[in-house]
Amino acid sequence: SGGASFRVPMGVGGRFGGVEFPQGMRLLVADDNPSTREGILRIFSNRGIRVLTASTGEEALEVLLKGEVDVALVDYMMPHIGGVEVIRRLREEEQCSERYTYVIMITVKDTKEDLVLAMASGADDYVVKPFDPDDLTLRVLSGTRVMEVQRKLRFMARHDQLTGLLNRRAVIEMEEREMARSVREGGSLSVAMMDIDRFKAINDTYGHLAGDQVLREVARRVGSKLRVYDVVGRYGGEEFLLILPGASLGDAKRLCERMRSAIGSEPVLYDGLQIPVTASFGVAEFVPQLTVDQLNNLADQALYLAKASGRDAVRA
Ligand code: GH3
Ligand code: MG
Ligand code: MG
Ligand code: MG
Numbered sequence: 001s002g003g004a005s006f007r008v009p010m011g012v013g014g015r016f017g018g019v020e021f022p023q024g025m026r027l028l029v030a031d032d033n034p035s036t037r038e039g040i041l042r043i044f045s046n047r048g049i050r051v052l053t054a055s056t057g058e059e060a061l062e063v064l065l066k067g068e069v070d071v072a073l074v075d076y077m078m079p080h081i082g083g084v085e086v087i088r089r090l091r092e093e094e095q096c097s098e099r100y101t102y103v104i105m106i107t108v109k110d111t112k113e114d115l116v117l118a119m120a121s122g123a124d125d126y127v128v129k130p131f132d133p134d135d136l137t138l139r140v141l142s143g144t145r146v147m148e149v150q151r152k153l154r155f156m157a158r159h160d161q162l163t164g165l166l167n168r169r170a171v172i173e174m175e176e177r178e179m180a181r182s183v184r185e186g187g188s189l190s191v192a193m194m195d196i197d198r199f200k201a202i203n204d205t206y207g208h209l210a211g212d213q214v215l216r217e218v219a220r221r222v223g224s225k226l227r228v229y230d231v232v233g234r235y236g237g238e239e240f241l242l243i244l245p246g247a248s249l250g251d252a253k254r255l256c257e258r259m260r261s262a263i264g265s266e267p268v269l270y271d272g273l274q275i276p277v278t279a280s281f282g283v284a285e286f287v288p289q290l291t292v293d294q295l296n297n298l299a300d301q302a303l304y305l306a307k308a309s310g311r312d313a314v315r316a
Contacts (some may be wrong), residue, residue, distance in 0.1 A: 019141055021049045022148040026068060027140060029053045030060035030086070031075035031106060036129070040073060043133045049144070057081025064090045067099040071143040073127075073136075076107035076118060083107075084121045091122035098157070100150055102143035106131075160234040162212060163219035171233020171241050175292055178231075178245050182286055189286040190252035192242040193299040194222070194259070197278045197311040199238040206275055213270040214277055218263055225259045241296070249285040249316050256281040256314040264312060278312035285316075 027049050029040045037053050044051050052069065054060040057078045063069060064086070076083040087103050094100055105123040107114060118126055124146075125139055158170035166174065175191060182189040196202075196218060203211040215238060222232055222240065235241040242259075244252050260281060267274035282303025286295055305315040 019047070019137055021047065021141060021144045023048070024050075025070045025144045025147065026050045026052065028060065028063055028069040028072040028074075030055075030057070030063075030072065030078070030083075032056060032078045033075070036075070036106070040136070043136060044140070049140075057083070057086045060086050061089060064101055065093055067097065067101070069101055070147040071102045071104065071140055073104050073106050073140070074123070076105055076109055076114070083123075084117055087118075087123055088121045098154060100147075102146050104139055104143060163216055163234055165219050165223070165240070166231065166233035168233060168235050168241075171231060171235065171243065172292060174231045174233070175241070175243050175295070178243050179286055179290075179292065179295070181245070183288050187246055188248045188251070190244045190247040190249055191284055191286065191295060191299050192244065192252060192256050192314075193235070193282045193296065193303045194240040194242060194256070194279050195303055195307070196238040197280055197307075202275060202277070206270065206273055210270045210273060210275060214268045214275055217268045218277060218279065221262045221265075222259050225255070225262050227255070230255075241299075249283060252283045252285065253314055253316055256283055260312065260314055280306035280311050281314040282306055283314065283316040 027044060029037050029051060030053070031037050031040070032055055034055070037055065041051055041053065052063060054063055058081055060072070060074060060078075061081065064072060074083040074086055083105055087105070090101060090103070103123045105118040105126040106129060107118060107126055108129045109115075110128045115126060124143065127136055127139060158166060160167045178189050181187070196214070199211065199214070202214055219232075219234070219240070222242075226232060229245045231243040233241050242256070244255060247255060260279060264278040267276045269275075280303060282299045282301065282305065284295055284298035284302055290298075302315045306313040309315065
């Protein structure tokens with residue numbers, strides 16, 4: 001087969017040249033044959049899908065394990081690490097994450113045994129060389145649809161629907177990641193627990209829908225004061241957890257002061273009502289050996305001090 005394994009088709013992109021892929025999709029083409037790679041690149045160029053290439057199994061695996069590819073076309077026959085092994089290792093890694101890559105095996109082998117082996121190793125689909133560009137386009141399209149659903153589900157699993165912030169699980173995951181980074185790189189890390197003051201009274205006075213609007217607006221005001229690397233999530237009902245990488249205790253207190261003042265700066269408007277709102281903050285600095293629970297407990301204790309001091313306050 002060699003260079004002839006891929007014939008440049010008439011009118012590349014063919015009848016399905018007008019196919020629209022979901023936005024922001026990334027495609028990996030892993031094949032040791034340069035002309036196959038070029039042929040596939042041509043099919044998908046200027047089609048609204050970003051294409052990366054790999055010429056060895058090792059390279060393919062490196063790209064795939066970063067989890068940044070949506071659909072991968074993986075050649076069956078590559079020297080050293082072949083396609084079956086690439087997919088097998090990818091699937092192994094994916095078991096301990098919430099990521100998934102849609103994999104299409106490219107093969108010249110079309111005996112049942114080889115296809116069974118490819119699919120059993122974790123491929124979602126296969127194409128047989130020499131393939132028809134329209135056929136390949138449609139199979140990739142089908143893969144991007146699966147990945148779009150996966151993206152939506154992943155987003156929903158990590159975000160709070162009311163405020164659009166990270167949810168409790170996702171913000172704790174970020175906290176764990178930043179704690180590990182701080183241990184590794186020795187940088188400062190602080191966290192803050194923030195809680196809206198007398199929120200029950202807001203619900204009781206103005207109604208639950210007004211309370212929801214206050215939650216959304218407070219989330220927006222906090223978000224507007226965050227630095228690029230800061231993260232905020234909805235930790236509980238009207239409680240938020242802030243992760244502040246690089247911030248010493250003093251930095252974190254100053255940051256929270258800015259947020260506190262932004263939250264209380266003006267009333268929240270809802271249905272012609274003006275609802276005054278304030279929040280209290282408890283700040284804690286991470287030191288190695290602390291667990292997530294211990295760190296959050298320290299922030300919680302500081303929050304209690306802020307509440308006890310009369311609320312609308314920051315304490316460490
Ligand atoms: P404190 O200043 O001590 O924090 O008083 P508080 O009233 O804010 O604290 P408490 O924990 O007693 O009340 C929290 C209230 O938040 C109770 C609960 O009904 C309300 N809440 C929790 N989640 C939501 C939500 O999603 N929407 C609305 N509207 N209310 C919520
Ligand atoms: Mg090959
Ligand atoms: Mg409260
Ligand atoms: Mg509370």
